[in-house]
Amino acid sequence: MHNTTLQRIFSMRNIAVVALVGYFAVFMAYPIIKAFAGSMHNWNPLTDTYQWVGFENYAQVLTDSLFWKSIWNTAVYSFFSVAFRVIVGLALALLLTSKLVKAKSALRGLFYMPTITPLVAVSFVWMWMYDPQFGMIDKVTGLDIGWLNDSHWAMPAVIIMTIWKDFGYATVLYMAGIMSLPTDVYEAASLDGAGKWQTFWKITLPLLRPTTLLIVITSLITYLQAYIQILVMTGGGPGTDTYTISYLIYDQAFTKYNFGVASAMSVILFVLTGVLTLLMFKASGDKLEESR
Numbered sequence: 001m002h003n004t005t006l007q008r009i010f011s012m013r014n015i016a017v018v019a020l021v022g023y024f025a026v027f028m029a030y031p032i033i034k035a036f037a038g039s040m041h042n043w044n045p046l047t048d049t050y051q052w053v054g055f056e057n058y059a060q061v062l063t064d065s066l067f068w069k070s071i072w073n074t075a076v077y078s079f080f081s082v083a084f085r086v087i088v089g090l091a092l093a094l095l096l097t098s099k100l101v102k103a104k105s106a107l108r109g110l111f112y113m114p115t116i117t118p119l120v121a122v123s124f125v126w127m128w129m130y131d132p133q134f135g136m137i138d139k140v141t142g143l144d145i146g147w148l149n150d151s152h153w154a155m156p157a158v159i160i161m162t163i164w165k166d167f168g169y170a171t172v173l174y175m176a177g178i179m180s181l182p183t184d185v186y187e188a189a190s191l192d193g194a195g196k197w198q199t200f201w202k203i204t205l206p207l208l209r210p211t212t213l214l215i216v217i218t219s220l221i222t223y224l225q226a227y228i229q230i231l232v233m234t235g236g237g238p239g240t241d242t243y244t245i246s247y248l249i250y251d252q253a254f255t256k257y258n259f260g261v262a263s264a265m266s267v268i269l270f271v272l273t274g275v276l277t278l279l280m281f282k283a284s285g286d287k288l289e290e291s292r
Helices: 002-039 056-062 065-096 104-116 119-129 136-141 154-179 183-191 196-207 209-224 228-233 245-254 259-291
Strands: 041-044 049-052
Touching (some): 041 056, 056 259, 065 104, 065 209, 065 245, 119 154, 154 209, 154 228, 183 196, 209 259
């Protein structure tokens, strides 16, 4: 009886391992391999073209000024979106875990609601809010800005929408992190006469570093792939001022049907994301070693 039970457990474990390997092979390994293979071909499914060109697609991408402009736009968009997601999320988490605020559960749900709202719906709502004729933002603020049609304001407008939609994710994670912090450390700091700001900078912030790293990495990966809000709100415009790398990939693949060029851009984006993630892990690890 005991042997039969063990056999069943090992059998179920083997099935789970096979299913997991199959999942990664089909949904992760195959698309990466297919994208890399496609990047080495002149690939157009409309004309049934799939011709070997070697590294010509990469040469075309790396000498394209629009590609480098989209890289810069992506860097600006990602930096400010991640930074304010962390700042706003941490500030609200500290507020909601303090004794100053009541109805914390209701506020927590209210703040998290934009995060689970479909991005397409949120993008359309904000696009209407930015409308210069009947948009709420200009009417409330008394401004007269063609937000999404102005080359100076289009990207900031998209960033503001992104921050509003995504700060709830950081807030919830920071609240979980704050509530799990050891109380004895704060008691010792209080006995030593540490003020609130000293406690925050010297204790709370360092102890929340793993949570911050998680938020930064997951946010960065998400924002490097951002294109839906760009597609809905600006269409890459005005001109090409809000082109991000992911939107450029979408444009090359599904508007111009240059799947080979789009695949080359995807491979570059994949490598860039991996390198940035590894650098952040290394930097965080070095800081943890220094603090010990």
